[in-house]
Amino acid sequence: MEHKNSVVYQIYVKSFYDSNGDGIGDLNGIRAKLPYLKSLGVDYIWVTPFFPSPMFDNGYDVADYCAVNPMFGTMADCEAMIAEADKLGIGFMFDMVFNHTSWDHEWFKKALTGDPEYMDYYIFRDGVDGKPPLDWTASFGTPAWEYVPNLDKWYLHLFDKSQPDLNWENPKVRDALKDVIRFWKGKGVKGFRFDVLNLVSKPEHLEQCGSGSGASYCKDGHRIHEFIREMVTDTGIENMVTVGEMASTTLENCIRYSNPESRELAMCFNFHHLKVDYKNGDKWALMPPDLAQLHGIFRQWQEEMSRRGGWNAVFWCNHDQPRIVSRFGDEGEYWKQSAKMLGTFIHFLRGTPYVYQGEELGMTNAHYTTIEQYNDVECINYYKILLERGLSEQDALEVLAQRSRDNSRTPMQWSAGRNAGFTDGSPWLEIPANYSFINVEAEEDDPDSILHYYRTLIKLRKEYPIIAEGEVRFLETGNERVFAYERSLDGQRLTVVCSFSGQNEAANVDLKPGTLLLCNGASDQMARLENGTLALRPYEAFAVLN
Numbered sequence: 001m002e003h004k005n006s007v008v009y010q011i012y013v014k015s016f017y018d019s020n021g022d023g024i025g026d027l028n029g030i031r032a033k034l035p036y037l038k039s040l041g042v043d044y045i046w047v048t049p050f051f052p053s054p055m056f057d058n059g060y061d062v063a064d065y066c067a068v069n070p071m072f073g074t075m076a077d078c079e080a081m082i083a084e085a086d087k088l089g090i091g092f093m094f095d096m097v098f099n100h101t102s103w104d105h106e107w108f109k110k111a112l113t114g115d116p117e118y119m120d121y122y123i124f125r126d127g128v129d130g131k132p133p134l135d136w137t138a139s140f141g142t143p144a145w146e147y148v149p150n151l152d153k154w155y156l157h158l159f160d161k162s163q164p165d166l167n168w169e170n171p172k173v174r175d176a177l178k179d180v181i182r183f184w185k186g187k188g189v190k191g192f193r194f195d196v197l198n199l200v201s202k203p204e205h206l207e208q209c210g211s212g213s214g215a216s217y218c219k220d221g222h223r224i225h226e227f228i229r230e231m232v233t234d235t236g237i238e239n240m241v242t243v244g245e246m247a248s249t250t251l252e253n254c255i256r257y258s259n260p261e262s263r264e265l266a267m268c269f270n271f272h273h274l275k276v277d278y279k280n281g282d283k284w285a286l287m288p289p290d291l292a293q294l295h296g297i298f299r300q301w302q303e304e305m306s307r308r309g310g311w312n313a314v315f316w317c318n319h320d321q322p323r324i325v326s327r328f329g330d331e332g333e334y335w336k337q338s339a340k341m342l343g344t345f346i347h348f349l350r351g352t353p354y355v356y357q358g359e360e361l362g363m364t365n366a367h368y369t370t371i372e373q374y375n376d377v378e379c380i381n382y383y384k385i386l387l388e389r390g391l392s393e394q395d396a397l398e399v400l401a402q403r404s405r406d407n408s409r410t411p412m413q414w415s416a417g418r419n420a421g422f423t424d425g426s427p428w429l430e431i432p433a434n435y436s437f438i439n440v441e442a443e444e445d446d447p448d449s450i451l452h453y454y455r456t457l458i459k460l461r462k463e464y465p466i467i468a469e470g471e472v473r474f475l476e477t478g479n480e481r482v483f484a485y486e487r488s489l490d491g492q493r494l495t496v497v498c499s500f501s502g503q504n505e506a507a508n509v510d511l512k513p514g515t516l517l518l519c520n521g522a523s524d525q526m527a528r529l530e531n532g533t534l535a536l537r538p539y540e541a542f543a544v545l546n
């Protein structure tokens with residue numbers, strides 16, 4: 001399948017490039033930067049939602065699935081963007097937010113008037129003694145049910161209250177969503193990303209669920225495989241590039257979602273590897289990453305998926321995650337080495353790699369120090385919750401500085417010029433000071449830059465089939481800070497070694513002389529090998545082909 005050999009680039013439209021000086025990235029901005037993406041070598045671009053929206057969740061609250069938010073441009077801009085990418089051989093993947101709509105969507109507006117047909121598009125229930133039907137919390141830290149006085153009913157929202165959940169049990173809802181897919185397919189879109197897709201099938205006996213996180217009762221629900229297959233086969237997107245965002249899913253389900261025999265999706269996102277620095281599973285409690293756990297998760301998922309015909313998206317970064325170099329790497333002395341090491345680790349794994357805008361530059365967290373600098377609903381809610389839990393303002397701000405989604409949403413750093421070359425106006429979100437040296441222009445000029453390294457990573461995938469198609473096996477290195485894995489295809493072997501450590505390390509690696517495909521430092525690994533023990537430099541990474 002073509003998607004195995006592809007690399008996807010994710011654009012957060014609001015922060016990519018502003019073409020008209022209003023401080024907000026837009027579709028013409030994406031079009032203007034297509035040559036840059038072509039030069040990077042990516043095959044697909046996933047663009048985050050740019051549809052009409054009140055923007056309570058920055059566009060993941062969609063008011064109209066088949067139109068363009070004037071803030072981002074017009075339908076003509078969108079068509080021009082698709083056509084231009086097409087000429088360059090780049091396909092667009094649009095972001096389908098089908099678990100919920102915005103409360104501004106016409107379906108929900110009709111539901112609120114008491115129209116029974118549209119009330120059945122959503123999940124309305126009676127309360128119990130003036131309280132919600134269930135004691136559920138939503139993902140952004142609020143209760144998951146909202147009361148509507150004129151209906152005397154409550155509706156479910158697993159995210160913000162402005163994002164009411166759709167009722168997928170209603171076939172009219174499923175059909176209406178299929179029409180959305182057909183609409184964008186008709187515009188020449190080449191693939192789709194489905195937002196929190198594994199939450200759409202709600203429990204059969206909703207009223208009987210216990211209390212706690214609403215999403216935990218809805219994930220991988222009893223009709224989920226049926227719903228996905230129906231949506232995909234009815235719209236004829238089986239052979240397109242599709243990826244489902246799967247919240248807290250299982251390996252078992254991901255194999256089924258992505259195994260071609262099930263006729264569901266091309267691949268899945270899951271997030272277990274991005275929770276290894278959550279203290280007691282709490283995103284808002286800080287802890288250094290547990291590298292042994294990280295290693296275990298990758299080993300298990302990679303090997304099982306490989307053995308049983310599943311396929312994953314492989315990634316570190318997106319618009320919901322803090323920047324990886326700030327998180328598992330080093331922003332200081334080893335900024336370049338660690339960013340390159342993290343890229344190496346992902347790009348040689350089995351799966352389709354995703355690059356999130358600015359990752360290819362080694363962009364860092366935002367380093368905001370006041371609550372006013374933040375924009376995202378989730379972190380603003382949690383700031384209040386952390387203060388209620390008794391944290392000082394300073395400690396709460398430290399948590400946000402490491403965990404807020406705004407860390408990845410700062411504008412793309414194009415140059416050392418005004419506003420990092422992102423806009424002529426005033427940017428909607430503050431730009432980190434390090435744009436003076438972390439930017440596209442500076443990295444184009446530096447042959448040793450992270451940007452050039454990512455170009456090489458992407459190019460190698462096209463040159464060596466073993467990267468896209470090989471089996472994968474994790475190796476024991478005897479050092480939990482040094483990860484190594486082996487890919488194999490038709491008697492060929494590719495060994496990848498990555499040190500997640502800022503110190504010199506020693507690790508057991510069965511290394512044989514071969515072709516060094518790339519490395520992020522000196523290429524004298526063989527000389528540093530003594531009786532099967534390799535001396536590694538901080539954040540060293542390399543790949544050898546035998």
Ligand code: GLC
Pocket residue numbers: 057060061097159195196245319320
């Ligand atoms: C997904 C999106 C996130 C959004 C949420 C609700 O997780 O990636 O940005 O807030 O779904 O739509």
Ligand code: CA
Pocket residue numbers: 018019020021022023024025026071
């Ligand atoms: Ca703009």
